[in-house]
Amino acid sequence: MSDRKTQFEKALLGLRSLVMSGEFTGSTRLPEVALADRLGLSRTPLRQAMDQLVSEGLLERIETGGCRAARFTLDDINDAIELRGVIEGTAARLAAERGADPAIMLDAERVLDRIDTALARPDHIDFDAYIIENAAFHQILSRLAGSQLMQREVDRVSRLPLASPSAFLREQELIPDFSASLLRAQHQHRAIVEAIRAREGARAEHLSREHARLARRNLDHLANAGPGVATRVPGLSLLSAE
Amino acid sequence: MSDRKTQFEKALLGLRSLVMSGEFTGSTRLPEVALADRLGLSRTPLRQAMDQLVSEGLLERIETGGCRAARFTLDDINDAIELRGVIEGTAARLAAERGADPAIMLDAERVLDRIDTALARPDHIDFDAYIIENAAFHQILSRLAGSQLMQREVDRVSRLPLASPSAFLREQELIPDFSASLLRAQHQHRAIVEAIRAREGARAEHLSREHARLARRNLDHLANAGPGVATRVPGLSLLSAE
DNA sequence: TAACGCATCTCTGTATACAGGATCGGGCTG
DNA sequence: CAGCCCGATCCTGTATACAGAGATGCGTTA
Numbered sequence: 001m002s003d004r005k006t007q008f009e010k011a012l013l014g015l016r017s018l019v020m021s022g023e024f025t026g027s028t029r030l031p032e033v034a035l036a037d038r039l040g041l042s043r044t045p046l047r048q049a050m051d052q053l054v055s056e057g058l059l060e061r062i063e064t065g066g067c068r069a070a071r072f073t074l075d076d077i078n079d080a081i082e083l084r085g086v087i088e089g090t091a092a093r094l095a096a097e098r099g100a101d102p103a104i105m106l107d108a109e110r111v112l113d114r115i116d117t118a119l120a121r122p123d124h125i126d127f128d129a130y131i132i133e134n135a136a137f138h139q140i141l142s143r144l145a146g147s148q149l150m151q152r153e154v155d156r157v158s159r160l161p162l163a164s165p166s167a168f169l170r171e172q173e174l175i176p177d178f179s180a181s182l183l184r185a186q187h188q189h190r191a192i193v194e195a196i197r198a199r200e201g202a203r204a205e206h207l208s209r210e211h212a213r214l215a216r217r218n219l220d221h222l223a224n225a226g227p228g229v230a231t232r233v234p235g236l237s238l239l240s241a242e
Numbered sequence: 243m244s245d246r247k248t249q250f251e252k253a254l255l256g257l258r259s260l261v262m263s264g265e266f267t268g269s270t271r272l273p274e275v276a277l278a279d280r281l282g283l284s285r286t287p288l289r290q291a292m293d294q295l296v297s298e299g300l301l302e303r304i305e306t307g308g309c310r311a312a313r314f315t316l317d318d319i320n321d322a323i324e325l326r327g328v329i330e331g332t333a334a335r336l337a338a339e340r341g342a343d344p345a346i347m348l349d350a351e352r353v354l355d356r357i358d359t360a361l362a363r364p365d366h367i368d369f370d371a372y373i374i375e376n377a378a379f380h381q382i383l384s385r386l387a388g389s390q391l392m393q394r395e396v397d398r399v400s401r402l403p404l405a406s407p408s409a410f411l412r413e414q415e416l417i418p419d420f421s422a423s424l425l426r427a428q429h430q431h432r433a434i435v436e437a438i439r440a441r442e443g444a445r446a447e448h449l450s451r452e453h454a455r456l457a458r459r460n461l462d463h464l465a466n467a468g469p470g471v472a473t474r475v476p477g478l479s480l481l482s483a484e
Numbered sequence: 485t486a487a488c489g490c491a492t493c494t495c496t497g498t499a500t501a502c503a504g505g506a507t508c509g510g511g512c513t514g
Numbered sequence: 515c516a517g518c519c520c521g522a523t524c525c526t527g528t529a530t531a532c533a534g535a536g537a538t539g540c541g542t543t544a
Contacts, residue, residue, distance in 0.1 A: 007498065032526070042499045047527090048293060055297045057394060064506065065526050075389035079336065083395055086332045090324060147317035149402070152299060153325060160391070249528065274496070284529045289497090306536070307496050 007041045011049035014039040019058055024069040029062055056159055078216060080160040085212020087157045088141060092204035095144035096196045108140045108193050115186055122179040130182065137189055144196060185214055249283045253291035256281040261300055266311040271304055298401055320458060322402040327454020329399045330383060334446035337386035338438045350382045350435050357428055364421040372424065379431055386438060427456055 015035065024030060036046045050067055053059040060070040111133055118129040135158075142154030188211045195204035257277065266272055278288045292309055295301040302312040353375055360371040377400075384396030430453045437446035 029525090031524095033524095043526095044498055044500090048290075051290060051293055052297070055294070057391065072391075073389065076391040079387070079389045079392040079395075082332060082336065083329065083392070086328050087325065090328045094321065094324065145321070147315065147321045149299065149314075149318040150321040150325070153321075153399075157395075271495090273494095275494095285496095286528055286530090 007045040008048050011039060011041055011045040012052055015046065015049045015053060016058065019053065019069055029066040029068050030059070032066070056156075077219060080157075081212050081216045081219065084157050084160065085209045085215075087154055088138065088211075089205040089208030091142060091145035091150050091154050092192055092196060092208050093201040094150065095146065096199050096201040096204045098146055099199065100144045100196050101146070104140060104143050105193065105197065108137065108144070111137045111140060112186070112189055112193065115189070119179070119182055119186060122183075125179055125182065134185075141192070181214065181218060185211065188214070249287040250290050253281060253283055253287040254294055257288065257291045257295060258300065261295065261311055271308040271310050272301070274308070298398075319461060322399075323454050323458045323461065326399050326402065327451045327457075329396055330380065330453075331447040331450030333384060333387035333392050333396050334434055334438060334450050335443040336392065337388065338441050338443035338446045340388055341441065342386045342438050343388070346382060346385050347435065347439065350379065350386070353379045353382060354428070354431055354435065357431070361421070361424055361428060364425075367421055367424065376427075383434070423456065423460060427453065430456070 018024070018035075030050070032043050032046060032050075036043045039046065050059060054061060054067055058070055059067045061067045114133045115130060115137065118126040118133060138158050139155070142151045142158070145151060145154070188207055192204055192207045192211070195201075195207060260266070260277075272292070274285050274288060274292075278285045281288065292301060296303060296309055300312055301309045303309045356375045357372060357379065360368040360375060380400050381397070384393045384400070387393060387396070430449055434446055434449045434453070437443075437449060
């Protein structure tokens with residue numbers, strides 16, 4: 001095999017991006033054979049991928065069989081953000097209380113530097129770099145807590161549908177003072193890392209929650225921009241399925 | 243089919259109890275065909291169940307293929323308890339802030355009454371009833387938050403390995419003032435429900451965290467009882483795999 | 485006697501075949 | 515003309531067949 005990826009991984013990536021693209025926003029059942037053909041693999045790995053996405057919450061089972069794209073309410077999205085803040089906050093607190101691996105701390109700070117670079121010019125923000133590095137930062141944060149379990153759960157919750165900040169970025173002009181909002185988020189990142197370094201668990205947790213609150217405020221801006229907006233934002237397009 | 247359950251559900255239940263029983267504590271790979279035969283079904287639904295248990299964290303993948311029983315450290319267990327408290331606390335706070343469904347509140351209180359009954363005589367506690375009703379309470383708590391997402395995540399986290407209180411119950415004599423500990427937990431349950439009814443979000447969250455702290459204290463008692471104990475407690479037997 | 489290599493054999497990952505049930509459309513009937 | 519019943523078709527859930535990779539054990543050789 002020239003490709004090192006397993007069929008299952010191909011199915012997972014392909015299906016996820018297909019669903020995220022909003023193609024199945026209508027609540028119809030996802031046809032297995034058609035999708036398998038389209039992705040160039042058999043039903044077996046495709047069904048595995050569907051199971052995985054169901055457990056991630058991106059798809060939901062239908063009583064009569066099969067599954068469809070999950071439909072989200074504004075409460076769902078708010079809760080996803082809330083959860084992310086709470087769980088990441090817990091991870092940050094535990095990291096501070098237990099002491100974090102210096103190597104990982106260095107990684108975190110290096111990523112923060114790259115985010116600084118992406119945000120350097122407020123009028124020409126490098127959005128692509130920001131998205132990537134921001135995701136990397138949260139990934140690294142999950143490794144700071146130490147225990148494998150906490151790491152897994154933080155990763156999980158950051159994959160919760162629509163909790164991703166990329167949706168906001170795609171419609172950044174809707175959010176007043178958008179670049180200021182990104183800068184504030186970056187300052188919070190710095191402060192969290194500093195708190196962990198200073199072994200101030202409570203402060204690290206508090207800051208993570210504030211961070212989530214900022215994300216939710218941005219979401220509110222999007223939601224208040226009217227129903228038309230949701231359909232134009234890839235990640236949020238599922239909203240309109242309601 | 244006389245049985246209404248799907249093969250997959252049979253596989254999931256059977257495999258979960260098999261793994262929880264500690265039979266695969268050794269880090270050997272779980273043989274698929276043998277297990278499928280033993281549970282009386284084919285490899286397909288068994289593999290589905292394995293995927294599910296991997297995503298629950300009870301099993302872990304092996305690089306070369308297949309999977310084995312996950313091995314947990316004390317940090318993992320502590321984190322699971324920590325997470326449960328934090329997430330349930332968030333759910334309770336949101337329920338209080340948004341207002342909870344009165345019907346579900348009634349359910350919760352009815353379950354609390356049944357727990358009271360199970361704990362009525364400190365010297366003859368009905369452990370089986372307590373385990374069942376206690377699980378039911380946490381299940382109901384997850385429905386109070388309202389949003390589907392939060393409900394799913396609370397359910398998930400309460401299934402996190404070893405976060406279950408049943409392991410403690412099986413070795414109750416090891417924990418000093420064990421019945422007092424159960425009573426305190428029950429009082430916390432009552433207080434959480436009261437806080438939600440009174441719309442005191444912060445208090446509901448705080449109480450849930452205290453609840454988790456109590457569970458961790460019980461765990462410490464078990465852990466300090468020596469390594470031999472872990473192997474005698476079904477849920478904790480995996481500890482000795484380290 | 486120990487180590488290396490080869491053959492075999494088991495096991496996983498994937499594809500495909502099969503069976504039961506649900507859905508949809510057409511025809512029949514009131 | 516509307517509603518109901520029935521058959522055909524599609525689709526999911528499950529079982530099984532197949533291919534490739536990894537492990538194991540034995541024989542051979544230094």
